[in-house]
Amino acid sequence: MSVDSIDDLSTDNSFARLPGQFYTRLNTQPLDRPRLLHANVSVAHMLGLSDEALTRPEFLDVVSGNRGLRGGDTLAAVYSGHQFGVWAGQLGDGRAHLLGEVLTPQGGLELQLKGSGLTPYSRMGDGRAVIRSSVREYLASEAMEGLGIATTRALAVVTAQDPVYRETVERAAVVTRVSPTFVRFGSFEHWTQHPELMQALLDYIVDRFYPECRVDSAGDTRGTHATILRFLRAVIRRSAKLVADWQTVGFCHGVMNTDNMSIIGVTLDYGPYGFMDAFQIGHICNHTDTQGRYAWNAQPSVMHWNLYRLASALAVLGPEPDDLREQLSGFEPDFLDAYHSNLVRKFGLRAWQDADEAWVDDWWRLLHTQQADFTLSFRRLATVTTDPESFLGLFSDREAAKAWLENYHARIERDALPEQERIAQMNQANPVYVLRNHLAELAIQAAEKDDATEIDTLLKLLRTPYVERPGYEAYAAPAPDWARDLHVSCSS
Ligand code: AMP
Ligand code: MG
Numbered sequence: 001m002s003v004d005s006i007d008d009l010s011t012d013n014s015f016a017r018l019p020g021q022f023y024t025r026l027n028t029q030p031l032d033r034p035r036l037l038h039a040n041v042s043v044a045h046m047l048g049l050s051d052e053a054l055t056r057p058e059f060l061d062v063v064s065g066n067r068g069l070r071g072g073d074t075l076a077a078v079y080s081g082h083q084f085g086v087w088a089g090q091l092g093d094g095r096a097h098l099l100g101e102v103l104t105p106q107g108g109l110e111l112q113l114k115g116s117g118l119t120p121y122s123r124m125g126d127g128r129a130v131i132r133s134s135v136r137e138y139l140a141s142e143a144m145e146g147l148g149i150a151t152t153r154a155l156a157v158v159t160a161q162d163p164v165y166r167e168t169v170e171r172a173a174v175v176t177r178v179s180p181t182f183v184r185f186g187s188f189e190h191w192t193q194h195p196e197l198m199q200a201l202l203d204y205i206v207d208r209f210y211p212e213c214r215v216d217s218a219g220d221t222r223g224t225h226a227t228i229l230r231f232l233r234a235v236i237r238r239s240a241k242l243v244a245d246w247q248t249v250g251f252c253h254g255v256m257n258t259d260n261m262s263i264i265g266v267t268l269d270y271g272p273y274g275f276m277d278a279f280q281i282g283h284i285c286n287h288t289d290t291q292g293r294y295a296w297n298a299q300p301s302v303m304h305w306n307l308y309r310l311a312s313a314l315a316v317l318g319p320e321p322d323d324l325r326e327q328l329s330g331f332e333p334d335f336l337d338a339y340h341s342n343l344v345r346k347f348g349l350r351a352w353q354d355a356d357e358a359w360v361d362d363w364w365r366l367l368h369t370q371q372a373d374f375t376l377s378f379r380r381l382a383t384v385t386t387d388p389e390s391f392l393g394l395f396s397d398r399e400a401a402k403a404w405l406e407n408y409h410a411r412i413e414r415d416a417l418p419e420q421e422r423i424a425q426m427n428q429a430n431p432v433y434v435l436r437n438h439l440a441e442l443a444i445q446a447a448e449k450d451d452a453t454e455i456d457t458l459l460k461l462l463r464t465p466y467v468e469r470p471g472y473e474a475y476a477a478p479a480p481d482w483a484r485d486l487h488v489s490c491s492s
Contacts, residue, residue, distance in 0.1 A: 002050040006059045009048060011071035013100035014108065015181070018204055021197055023075040028065030028097045029117025029127065031160035031172055036060050037135075038452045039156045040142065042463070043178055047102045047109060047155070054156075063156040063176045065097065065116035072100020072111070076119035081186030081259025082309055084293055091186065091259050092121025095129060098182065108208075111155065112182055115174040128164045133492030134173035135444050137270040139455065141177070143435040143462040144267050149245040150238070151267040152179040159450065166491050171448070179266060180209065185310040186259035195316045202228065202317070209264050210234050225319040232314060232327045236307050237334050238265025243303040244338035247296070248346060249434065250276035250374035254286035255490065256294050256302045258309050272488040275434040277479040278371035281364060287487040300339075304331045345429035346378055347408075348422035350415050359407045366404050370395045373478045375434050381408075382426035385419065431465035432476045438483035439475060 003009060016023065039054040053059055061067050068074040076093035097116045101108035114137070115129030134157050144151035155176040162172035183205055191198035206213055206227060213230035217223015242265045246253065253260070254272035262268040274285030282295045289295075294302060311324040340352040343360060367377055372394045380391040384405060395401035412422065435458070443454035461475055468476070 002045065002048050002053070004050050004052045005056055006049060006053055006062050007070045009069075009071075010103045011069055011100050012103055012108065013073035013075070013098070014204075014208070015077070015098060015110070015183075016073040016075055016100075018200060019197060021078070021194075022201070023077045023098075024120050025073065025075045026097075026119060027068070027074060028113055030066045031064050031158065031174065032162045034060060034064035034066065034158045034160045034174075035450065036063070037131075037157045037159045037173070037447055037450070038138065038455045039063075040138075040154060040459070042142075043153045043155045046104065046106075046153070047178070048104055059156075060158070062099070062111075063113070063174065064158040064160070065113050065174055069099040069102075069111060074099055076121055077182070077187070078121060078190060079184055079186040079259055080190040081184070081257050082189070082306075083257040083259070084289075084291075085305075088257075088259070090121070090190065091123075093119055094122040094125045095119070095127040096177075096182075107180060109178050109180060110182060112177045112179070113174050114177055115172060126164065128162070128172050129174065129492060130164050130166060130170040131159050131173040131447055132170065132444050133271065134159075134175040135447050135455065136273075136440050136488075137175050137177070139435055139440055139443060139458055139462070140270040140273060141267070142459055143275075143465070144251075146463045146465045147245075147249055147431060147434075149249065149251075149267060150242055150265055152177050152182075152262070154178065157447075159447070179262075179264075179268070181205070181262075181264055182268070183263045184259050184268065185261040185263060185306055185313075186257075187263065188310060189258060189313045192313055192316050198313070199224075199317060202231065202314075205263055206231055221318060224317070225323070228314050228317055228319050229323055229327055232307075232311055232324065233330060235263060235265065235310065236327060236331050239303050239307060240300075240331050240334035241265065241338040242267065243300050244335055244342055246299060247339060248342040249431065250279065250296070252276065252283060252285040252294065252296050253299065254289070254294055254488070256299065256306065258306050261303075261306050261310075271492055272490055274437055274488060276374040277436055277483070279364070279367035279374045279377070280371065281368045285488060287489040288491075300335050303335075304328070307331060342429070345425060348382065348412060348417060348426040350417060353415070356411070359404070359411060362404055362407065366395070366400060370397055370400070375431060376476070376478065378430040379427075379432055382423045382430065384408075428466050432468045433461045433465045433472075435462060436479055436483070437486050437488065438479050441483070441486055 078092040099111040101110045118127035138154045138157045141154045158174045160172045215223045215226040260269040272286035384391045446454045
């Protein structure tokens with residue numbers, strides 16, 4: 001069942017029923033001559049909007065921030081966070097507005113505009129976003145969805161004529177993000193001086209997303225503490241799975257600050273992210289991250305550290321530090337479970353064995369030493385038995401690659417899946433297409449000219465990234481030389 005007008009959706013804003021300290025109610029700032037660059041039909045359907053609804057003027061009005069969502073309650077939320085390992089104090093939705101939530105059969109889905117104008121949390125910022133970063137967010141969230149990795153979604157991207165001053169003058173854009181919630185680790189960290197408000201947020205999040213963690217206790221603090229510990233454990237589990245999923249597709253988030261960590265374990269806040277082309281173990285996707293704090297190989301331990309910050313915030317609600325620590329010690333086994341089960345699928349195995357650690361380490365070393373393409377190395381490994389050349393062609397030192405292959409062949413023979421089954425399993429775990437930086441860049445260049453055909457093409461490929469499509473070989477190819485000079489920074 002779908003509706004032909006965004007005005008006919010059933011809506012609410014449960015976040016707005018939290019105490020007033022959590023947000024500021026305010027309007028979005030309209031854009032100059034907004035134009036719908038692209039609308040996402042699959043997210044629209046998830047919300048209960050028909051294709052027709054996307055062509056209506058009221059749809060553009062809402063996704064451009066010209067007016068609110070009927071039945072919603074527009075607001076900007078406050079949060080704090082640790083940025084690059086340092087306490088940054090109060091942050092908040094500096095250029096984002098929560099419009100409210102759409103009630104769907106799968107539960108509430110919040111609509112949030114990003115780039116929709118100033119808020120009390122804008123600090124030195126202008127409340128705007130540029131076309132470049134908005135298209136990158138729009139494409140990345142759908143690419144992640146296609147890969148089966150937990151993520152916020154994106155409904156639409158709108159461009160306008162307003163000038164936005166970054167390193168150069170760019171044009172304003174707004175992306176409409178969709179998620180069950182946008183609450184972050186930093187939303188909890190904000191209330192360490194106000195335990196009663198942290199408790200209100202905890203109750204809100206547990207009731208909506210972690211009801212199984214609730215320990216009934218008729219007002220007894222032991223029950224409250226037990227609930228907190230179970231909740232923390234559940235957040236750890238989801239976050240460990242998320243970062244394991246990032247690792248095994250070569251995704252680098254770029255800014256894993258605690259204010260960018262979703263409390264429900266979805267990928268949130270796409271900024272200077274990157275899917276790796278040539279594998280480098282310490283690959284840094286964010287040009288601004290000079291120390292490599294958020295390098296590829298640092299992501300799991302950074303997630304663990306972020307969870308430790310969350311646990312420290314929750315400590316003000318009274319659970320014993322030792323009990324919190326015990327939950328945190330679950331991170332490593334959770335991560336390894338998820339990571340190994342991804343590798344089992346990617347290498348076409350039946351199950352993980354302890355001895356696999358050694359040849360998988362050798363695999364990463366091989367890719368790193370030869371700067372082999374992350375995505376293609378995995379993809380072409382599936383058919384290495386019948387077509388070794390296309391795999392070996394990815395390596396400059398073929399002998400080293402052949403030596404590694406001997407171990408791999410021995411391993412798959414020892415624990416053999418039937419050949420065709422192994423290939424099928426690997427092809428469902430190793431994508432052909434990922435959102436390489438240069439592909440996003442080409443889509444951005446077209447979008448700057450109000451041309452969304454590249455966005456269309458990329459979404460088609462990235463929604464089913466495991467399916468090889470004839471005619472789209474260029475989209476699966478390694479990055480061209482000109483892409484080496486592409487720098488992605490925090491500027492957005
Ligand atoms: P980010 O690094 O993008 O996650 O942003 C960190 C904080 O800065 C958040 O509170 C953002 O809302 C805020 N921020 C980033 N860019 C802007 C901007 N152009 N205007 C206002 N606030 C911004
Ligand atoms: Mg952020």
